[in-house]
Amino acid sequence: MDSRNPSTAADTARMQAWLAAMPDNTSVADFVPGPSIERLDLTFDIAALRDSVHRALGVSDYQGEGFHALPLTRRPGETTASANDLSGRFYLRPGDTYEEVAREEIVDESAFSEFVPEFADTYFEHVHRELTARFPIGRMRVLMKEPFTCNSWHRDPEPRLHIPIHTNPGSLFIVNHHCTHLPADGSVYFTDTRGYHTALNGGDAPRVRLSRSLAWRRASGRHASQRRMTMPFRLSDDQIVAYNADGFLIVRKLFDDEETGLLRRTMEEDPAIAEHSLIRPDQEGFGTKSAL
Numbered sequence: 001m002d003s004r005n006p007s008t009a010a011d012t013a014r015m016q017a018w019l020a021a022m023p024d025n026t027s028v029a030d031f032v033p034g035p036s037i038e039r040l041d042l043t044f045d046i047a048a049l050r051d052s053v054h055r056a057l058g059v060s061d062y063q064g065e066g067f068h069a070l071p072l073t074r075r076p077g078e079t080t081a082s083a084n085d086l087s088g089r090f091y092l093r094p095g096d097t098y099e100e101v102a103r104e105e106i107v108d109e110s111a112f113s114e115f116v117p118e119f120a121d122t123y124f125e126h127v128h129r130e131l132t133a134r135f136p137i138g139r140m141r142v143l144m145k146e147p148f149t150c151n152s153w154h155r156d157p158e159p160r161l162h163i164p165i166h167t168n169p170g171s172l173f174i175v176n177h178h179c180t181h182l183p184a185d186g187s188v189y190f191t192d193t194r195g196y197h198t199a200l201n202g203g204d205a206p207r208v209r210l211s212r213s214l215a216w217r218r219a220s221g222r223h224a225s226q227r228r229m230t231m232p233f234r235l236s237d238d239q240i241v242a243y244n245a246d247g248f249l250i251v252r253k254l255f256d257d258e259e260t261g262l263l264r265r266t267m268e269e270d271p272a273i274a275e276h277s278l279i280r281p282d283q284e285g286f287g288t289k290s291a292l
């Protein structure tokens, strides 16, 4: 007997119990709510959703390499979606160190406030209106997953709403330790994709679902703009004294990483800011960029 395992009698007894009971092979085709995966009361017409997919693919196509996303919302007037817009920031632990890394850039979900005009008058527009009336807005996309494929095991900055449109019992959604099938019957599912998750299609037909990001931010449970409105930053007496003495004040961690990322992106990409930017070279050849 292996000296590391002097007695495995308990394993033998448990094995007998395991083998005596057959696994449940029926309910796995159903939805089972659990931590971070819930079904809403709200429902939509599944036939109309399928018709909308058919009509939308008549005028446009999925975008993104290995991702297959059809954006239904956009920043007002912006006609093309960047690769980053299609995926957005996500976090994963890709290697055997188990270290978490960030990929792609933060997307400001609330900026995607315009329904893409090409899909006006489809049932998707009705869905967009109904969801926007109830929940914080975010990107709305049709996502297709090819047979026998899965997403990375990752987490997102925001939760998602999902409306399965074409699916099969082998299409599963997993958040942390909970795994379930989401039937395509017009139901709307909340998935807390702030937890680690993946979606896989183990069936032999494409799975199509409508995905709606919720414009949520970590620090307070509200979107950042709402947080600033409802939780104003106030200087302490010591900070006021320091400002009066020095003429400046440094406040560390005033913005979280996501907010800083949005500010950086705005500074880099907003043409109105670029027009008024100056770059002052320093002695080492680097530049300091200022916007006035």
Ligand SMILES: [Fe+2]
Pocket (backbone or CB within 6 Å): 090, 154, 155, 156, 193, 197
């Ligand atoms: Fe995700």
